[in-house]
Amino acid sequence: MPTTTEFKTVYGPVASWRYGRSLGIDPVGQISTCSFDCVYCQLGAIEKVTSDRQVFIPTDRLVSDLQDFAPFEVDVVTLSGSGEPTLALNLGDILTQIKNIAQKPTVVLTNGTLLADAQVRNELAIADRVALKIDATSPDELRRVNRPDANLNWDAIWQGMAEFSQNYTGKLDIQTMLLWEWNDTQKANYLRLIERLSPHEIQLNVPKRPKPVNRQLDGSFGVSQGEHG
Numbered sequence: 001m002p003t004t005t006e007f008k009t010v011y012g013p014v015a016s017w018r019y020g021r022s023l024g025i026d027p028v029g030q031i032s033t034c035s036f037d038c039v040y041c042q043l044g045a046i047e048k049v050t051s052d053r054q055v056f057i058p059t060d061r062l063v064s065d066l067q068d069f070a071p072f073e074v075d076v077v078t079l080s081g082s083g084e085p086t087l088a089l090n091l092g093d094i095l096t097q098i099k100n101i102a103q104k105p106t107v108v109l110t111n112g113t114l115l116a117d118a119q120v121r122n123e124l125a126i127a128d129r130v131a132l133k134i135d136a137t138s139p140d141e142l143r144r145v146n147r148p149d150a151n152l153n154w155d156a157i158w159q160g161m162a163e164f165s166q167n168y169t170g171k172l173d174i175q176t177m178l179l180w181e182w183n184d185t186q187k188a189n190y191l192r193l194i195e196r197l198s199p200h201e202i203q204l205n206v207p208k209r210p211k212p213v214n215r216q217l218d219g220s221f222g223v224s225q226g227e228h229g
Contacts, residue, residue, distance in 0.1 A: 009057055010065040011081075013074045018173075018203060019107055019129070023074045025066070025098065026081025027088035029056040034083035035113040037147040038135070040177060040207045046083065051113060051149040053089045053120075063097050070101075076129070078107040086114045092123030105129060109175070113152050115160030124164065131173040132161060132197070137182070137189035145179060162196050171200040178206050 007030045016022040028034075033056070037046040077098050079085040085108050088094065098106055105128040112132040114120045124130060136142035139154040165172055174194060182190070194202065 008065070009062050010069060016076075016078070018131075019078065020075030021073070022076050022078045022107070023069060023072065023102075023104075024081060025062065025077060025079045025094070027057055027062065027079055027085050027091065027094055028081055028083040030082070032082045033087060034111070035087065035149045035152060036084070036111050036133075038177075039145055039147065040179065043082065048083075049147075049149050050087070051151050053087050053114070055089045056087070059090050059093045059097060062094055063101065066098065066101055072102040072104050074102075074104060076105045076107050077102050078109065079127075080109045084111055084113070086110050086120050086124060091120070092126055095123065095126040099126070099128075107131065109133070111146070112161045112164070113148060113157050115164045116156040117160070121160070121164045121167070125168055125170070127170060129171045129173065130164075130168065131175050131203070132199075133175050133177075134190075134193070135177045135179075137186045137193065141186075145177075158193065158196070165197040165199075172197065173201045173203060174199045175203045175205065178204055 009026050009029075010023065011026065012024045013021050014024065031047050032043045033048040033050060034041075034046045035049065035051045037049050079091075079094070085091060095106055095108075098104075106126070107129045108124060108127045109131045110124065110133065112134070115124070133146075135145050142148060142154055142157075174197065176190075
């Protein structure tokens with residue numbers, strides 16, 4: 001595994017089919033940490049599954065690393081990387097600093113599991129664009145596909161996402177990974193759930209790579225450190 005000094009908090013840019021030329025920000029760090037352990041995750045098995053927030057990387061280090069990429073010849077700056085970005089307790093400060101320094105639109109790729117917390121909703125709302133991961137149409141599918149932290153609750157997750165969507169003034173996207181062909185009931189459930197959020201865009205994806213056995217931290221497997229394209 002790469003050492004701490006080799007770990008890059010800012011990576012790319014990459015050519016994103018969704019958002020153009022994208023510079024990646026990883027606010028989570030060297031140990032993959034997420035509230036999900038999705039069966040298809042390109043990072044491999046998540047090393048720490050949790051829904052507890054903490055400061056993983058100090059904002060001043062992220063700012064210093066970001067300044068090395070000036071001038072910012074990119075379309076967007078995207079928070080993704082080694083896990084769930086909203087777990088970073090300094091998320092709001094990170095987004096504010098990125099917007100001040102890079103002067104580029106910010107995008108956050110999130111599974112939305114922490115949006116029951118009003119503080120998380122307020123911090124995430126700083127982003128110009130938010131992409132919510134929604135793969136499951138029922139609590140059972142959530143358990144089997146996304147394998148969430150045990151403290152998470154289906155109803156609370158959806159209530160949080162609904163409250164966020166009602167007040168968010170940026171662009172809200174939905175990213176869904178299709179692992180099998182849905183039946184009519186699953187399709188109806190998905191449409192009913194999505195209607196609550198009134199997204200700007202829905203992005204339907206299918207897995208194109210095998211899930212790695214071990215953690216992938218460098219650029220040798222897909223997008224460096226985490227998919228943000």
